[in-house]
Amino acid sequence: MAKLHDSEPGKKRKASTPPFEKTPKPNQRGPFSFHHFLYLMVCAMVMLAGVQQISSPKRGISKWLENAGVGGETREPSTVRVVRTETGYQLLFNGEPYFIRGAGAVGAIRLDLMKRMGGNSIRTWAADGLLPMLDEAQEKGITVMIGLWVAHGRHGFDYSNPEMVARQLEEMRQKVRRYKNHPALLLWGVGNEAEGNGEDENFWRALNDIAAMIKVEDPDHPTVTVLAEIGGPKIAMLKRLCPAIDILGVNSYKGLQTLPERLQKAGWTKPYIMTEYGPPGPWSWEVPTTKWGAPIELTSTEKAAYYEKGYNAAVATQSGRCLGSYAFIWGDKQEGTSTWFGLLLPDGSILGSTLSVSKMWTGKDPLEQAPEIIALKSKAFAKEVRQGQAIRVTLQTKHNEKDPLTVRWDLRDEKAAKRPGSDAEFEPNAYSIDVLKESSNELYFRAPKVDGPYRLFVYVVDGHGYVATANMPFYVGKAPVEKTNPAINAPNL
Numbered sequence: 001m002a003k004l005h006d007s008e009p010g011k012k013r014k015a016s017t018p019p020f021e022k023t024p025k026p027n028q029r030g031p032f033s034f035h036h037f038l039y040l041m042v043c044a045m046v047m048l049a050g051v052q053q054i055s056s057p058k059r060g061i062s063k064w065l066e067n068a069g070v071g072g073e074t075r076e077p078s079t080v081r082v083v084r085t086e087t088g089y090q091l092l093f094n095g096e097p098y099f100i101r102g103a104g105a106v107g108a109i110r111l112d113l114m115k116r117m118g119g120n121s122i123r124t125w126a127a128d129g130l131l132p133m134l135d136e137a138q139e140k141g142i143t144v145m146i147g148l149w150v151a152h153g154r155h156g157f158d159y160s161n162p163e164m165v166a167r168q169l170e171e172m173r174q175k176v177r178r179y180k181n182h183p184a185l186l187l188w189g190v191g192n193e194a195e196g197n198g199e200d201e202n203f204w205r206a207l208n209d210i211a212a213m214i215k216v217e218d219p220d221h222p223t224v225t226v227l228a229e230i231g232g233p234k235i236a237m238l239k240r241l242c243p244a245i246d247i248l249g250v251n252s253y254k255g256l257q258t259l260p261e262r263l264q265k266a267g268w269t270k271p272y273i274m275t276e277y278g279p280p281g282p283w284s285w286e287v288p289t290t291k292w293g294a295p296i297e298l299t300s301t302e303k304a305a306y307y308e309k310g311y312n313a314a315v316a317t318q319s320g321r322c323l324g325s326y327a328f329i330w331g332d333k334q335e336g337t338s339t340w341f342g343l344l345l346p347d348g349s350i351l352g353s354t355l356s357v358s359k360m361w362t363g364k365d366p367l368e369q370a371p372e373i374i375a376l377k378s379k380a381f382a383k384e385v386r387q388g389q390a391i392r393v394t395l396q397t398k399h400n401e402k403d404p405l406t407v408r409w410d411l412r413d414e415k416a417a418k419r420p421g422s423d424a425e426f427e428p429n430a431y432s433i434d435v436l437k438e439s440s441n442e443l444y445f446r447a448p449k450v451d452g453p454y455r456l457f458v459y460v461v462d463g464h465g466y467v468a469t470a471n472m473p474f475y476v477g478k479a480p481v482e483k484t485n486p487a488i489n490a491p492n493l
Helices: 034-053 057-067 111-116 131-139 162-179 201-217 234-241 256-266 300-316 352-362
Strands: 080-085 088-093 100-104 121-123 143-148 185-192 223-228 247-251 272-276 322-327 372-377 390-398 406-413 434-439 442-446 452-461 466-476
Touching (some): 100 143, 100 352, 143 162, 185 201, 256 300, 300 322, 300 352, 300 466, 352 466, 390 466
Parallel strands (some): 100 322, 223 247, 247 272
Antiparallel strands (some): 372 390, 406 452
């Protein structure tokens, strides 16, 4: 960020009088000049801009200060180092050993809860409007890996175009300058899954130029680049063309448990961070799908076990190689379904996977447990049904807390497309359920009267607000056959 003044901190500056102006005597006004008028106009414009942007007092002021290049100036910037020890690599934050116990987050979402559950860091994917979140993170003792969103070739960016590459580099420079002195900053995440198939040398050179620029602008925070798995030529390209990258970040889901040996086989000798991990994703190469292409989602109970098993294999047992992890995702996200990845539900409710991640952060079993879903069964599961057909669904649950459980059902269609120009998905439409009979472990209902793909969700809630989820896809009418070839889009593991 730009300095507010050029004097030394705490040192008073002598007031100076321009030599071309006379100093007015006491109680005597000097002549009102054009300079006075210009000064007053500038002050008025600044005040007006502040008033217009400060609609929410705390957030508006922070945003206004951020745009003005102000914020964090009076606080001591953090200093982060990657050091080599006798047992491998270690991260030092302000001189102290630091192991990342984090999660990806969009905004300052329940950071107080994260702290209580043992988390110490969040990861962002972009660097826009971060000052309020950085301030809150620092207040709660949480660090931030700031993501610099490097353009993807599949979105139309041409890495063989020098003007486009130079413009992106300058944009990154301005973002680094804006946040480099914030005490909550831990690492710079240079790009997220921007490498495509990993074969474009122009991309890797541009990536290294951004990382090298960061080392000049901010030598006190290491650089990380985040890859979508490590197959193909990715590791070889990174080693040959990106010496300015300090740490490898890997997003891995189904392949998480075999990642350490695959990294070793690929010849990666620098440290790594698990920058995204979780249950198998809603992609045809990671989970089974219906004939019309709908992915089959694990229950939240199965996901909790998956988080823990993957963490133990790729993080907890890799001391000296792995510097920590960021679970995906602290909050909720519509991807595949509304429940696929979120460690929290939209209302902030806690799942079994949330407690599983907390156990990994703290090394201790949680004091409370979430309900478990043992099975969700129906003859209509992943099948075609007729309009108005009666459908029976059975639910088997377990809860060690012995609390009374509340069961809630939710019916959604699966017609929503991705948002134009991005990978984000629209929220599916909700439908009222034509219930024929309902109990704590059974639901009879009639299928919708409109053909198309649907998904029935169930939420099991205990007396403390802990939740378990599961769902089943089904199709009303004749389902089209989705011709998928998982090998086409799958990352080479």
